[in-house]
Amino acid sequence: MKYKSQKVAYWFFALSMLLIVLQITYGFIMGFAHMGYDGLHEIIPFNVARATHNNLLVVWLLSGFMGAAYYIIPEESQNELVSVKLAYVQLITLALVGVTAVIGFHFNWWEGRKFLEIPRPLDYLVVINVLTFLGIILVTLFKGKKQSTTAMVLTMGLVFAALLYLPGMIWFDSQAMDSFFRWWVVHLWVEGVWELIMGGILAFLLIKLTGVDREVIEKWLYVIVGLTFLSGILGTGHHYYYIGAPEYWLIIGGIFSALEPLAFLAMALFALHMYRKGGKKHPNKIAIFWTLGSAIVSFVGAGLLGLAHTLPAVNMYTHGTLVTAMHGHLAFWGAYGMIVFAMIAYALPQLTGRKLFNNPMGLYAFWLSLIGMVGMTVAFGVAGVAQVYLERKMGLDFMVAQIEIEVHFFVLILCATMFATGVGLFIANFLKYGQPNDEAIGQENDDFGSLETSD
Numbered sequence: 001m002k003y004k005s006q007k008v009a010y011w012f013f014a015l016s017m018l019l020i021v022l023q024i025t026y027g028f029i030m031g032f033a034h035m036g037y038d039g040l041h042e043i044i045p046f047n048v049a050r051a052t053h054n055n056l057l058v059v060w061l062l063s064g065f066m067g068a069a070y071y072i073i074p075e076e077s078q079n080e081l082v083s084v085k086l087a088y089v090q091l092i093t094l095a096l097v098g099v100t101a102v103i104g105f106h107f108n109w110w111e112g113r114k115f116l117e118i119p120r121p122l123d124y125l126v127v128i129n130v131l132t133f134l135g136i137i138l139v140t141l142f143k144g145k146k147q148s149t150t151a152m153v154l155t156m157g158l159v160f161a162a163l164l165y166l167p168g169m170i171w172f173d174s175q176a177m178d179s180f181f182r183w184w185v186v187h188l189w190v191e192g193v194w195e196l197i198m199g200g201i202l203a204f205l206l207i208k209l210t211g212v213d214r215e216v217i218e219k220w221l222y223v224i225v226g227l228t229f230l231s232g233i234l235g236t237g238h239h240y241y242y243i244g245a246p247e248y249w250l251i252i253g254g255i256f257s258a259l260e261p262l263a264f265l266a267m268a269l270f271a272l273h274m275y276r277k278g279g280k281k282h283p284n285k286i287a288i289f290w291t292l293g294s295a296i297v298s299f300v301g302a303g304l305l306g307l308a309h310t311l312p313a314v315n316m317y318t319h320g321t322l323v324t325a326m327h328g329h330l331a332f333w334g335a336y337g338m339i340v341f342a343m344i345a346y347a348l349p350q351l352t353g354r355k356l357f358n359n360p361m362g363l364y365a366f367w368l369s370l371i372g373m374v375g376m377t378v379a380f381g382v383a384g385v386a387q388v389y390l391e392r393k394m395g396l397d398f399m400v401a402q403i404e405i406e407v408h409f410f411v412l413i414l415c416a417t418m419f420a421t422g423v424g425l426f427i428a429n430f431l432k433y434g435q436p437n438d439e440a441i442g443q444e445n446d447d448f449g450s451l452e453t454s455d
């Protein structure tokens with residue numbers, strides 16, 4: 001690492017790893033419940049498990065993004081973070097708000113709107129926390145020597161993500177209105193501004209890992225940002241088909257959301273093209289795996305599997321079924337989970353000065369988690385299609401259909417075990433690296449070809 005203050009990033013990554021373990025645990029609780037083994041129901045009913053699973057996902061990803069920003073912004077702007085102390089306070093308060101929310105869910109303290117379940121008082125604390133984070137990032141960036149396109153796109157994504165949290169805090173008496181604005185948060189995050197965060201991290205990693213000129217990489221970044229906004233904003237319409245919004249959303253949502261895969265395709269082509277263009281390869285191969293993997297898997301999970309149910313005539317049947325969960329898992333994992341893992345895989349050797357990359361554990365972590373998640377996606381898909389036919393075509397009662405599809409969750413649990421083993425190995429590697437080391441400060445660890453790899 002070049003700047004001492006980048007060390008803060010490590011602790012955000014560590015929080016991220018801790019929370020993903022918890023998230024996966026609640027995933028298993030739901031997986032078993034779907035199979036008919038709902039023994040924990042009295043203590044952790046399904047709705048509590050799902051709110052916990054979804055919110056932990058958002059918090060571990062945000063913690064990963066914040067860690068990435070604390071690592072990237074000093075380096076790109078050539079400036080130490082303006083206040084390391086405040087960054088640690090922000091880390092601790094983020095963890096405290098997250099833990100309070102999760103405990104609250106178990107005592108029925110929640111708002112009941114998927115992904116926005118966090119109760120209102122905690123929302124205000126989230127706002128203060130994120131403002132602190134943005135303050136540190138913005139002052140560091142603009143007091144720095146340079147404001148690169150990569151840093152600007154990443155920061156823009158983070159600022160817009162904070163702003164877009166607010167529509168979810170407006171109070172409505174009408175459920176249709178509430179639902180309408182809930183999508184400004186959920187959809188415009190994952191299919192809008194989070195893509196800028198992903199694009200910024202991806203560009204940074206490609207600059208570091210492929211050795212291709214910054215100018216070339218940043219030119220592509222503009223294309224991705226353009227495609228994202230062109231399709232993603234009006235693409236929100238794919239959530240307005242059947243919630244009581246005006247009928248014109250059928251056509252607007254249909255057309256624009258069908259264009260959304262282009263942004264993800266551009267991201268995948270961008271990454272692959274830069275990788276092939278880069279003559280020299282960075283010795284940290286596993287970081288390259290995660291980086292390219294994220295760009296490709298997001299195209300499949302978000303682009304293709306999103307497209308699969310985005311037209312009104314299809315969505316009429318699949319809306320809110322396990323087909324949605326099929327897409328949700330691979331999209332979130334590919335686009336945002338894997339880019340956070342890519343950032344960690346790149347940053348750990350830099351932060352600790354230990355070059356433990358390319359060991360078998362790291363490779364198994366990548367392949368087991370990827371194959372496991374693809375398997376889970378297939379299992380959700382099969383269960384989802386069966387659910388659509390039984391419930392929506394044949395008119396079976398919701399719970400009667402759920403019992404019929406229990407059998408598919410056996411495969412889900414098998415694949416989830418494989419996925420969790422992969423994540424477990426990644427975390428074991430994380431722990432093996434140990435904590436950041438002051439001796440690593442000022443070292444240039446991107447020296448192509450001169451680094452050795454070891455176990």
Ligand code: HEM
Pocket residue numbers: 023024026027028030031034050053054057321324325328329332333337412413416417419420
């Ligand atoms: C061992 C791993 C996991 C298991 C067993 C698991 C299982 C589940 C189950 C059973 C549901 C509820 C589906 C329903 O509504 O009936 C769910 C929801 C969800 N999970 Fe997971 N999950 C796991 C890991 C993950 C990971 C790593 C991510 C993200 C990267 C993720 C993202 C989601 C999302 C976004 C939803 C909500 C889906 C929707 O909106 O319908 N899960 N998960």
Ligand code: HEM
Pocket residue numbers: 114115186190191238239257258260261298302303305306307308309310311315318319320321324327328331332335336
């Ligand atoms: C990385 C990007 C993406 C992520 C993380 C993501 C994740 C999700 C999640 C979690 C849901 C369930 C939301 C809820 O019910 O509250 C969802 C729904 C949906 N997504 Fe995506 N998505 C992404 C990109 C896309 C794209 C590019 C498309 C279209 C091409 C798309 C089409 C849809 C549709 C149509 C629904 C509604 C499903 C329903 O009616 O139940 N998504 N997505």
Ligand SMILES: [Fe+2]
Pocket residue numbers: 187191235236238239
């Ligand atoms: Fe959407």
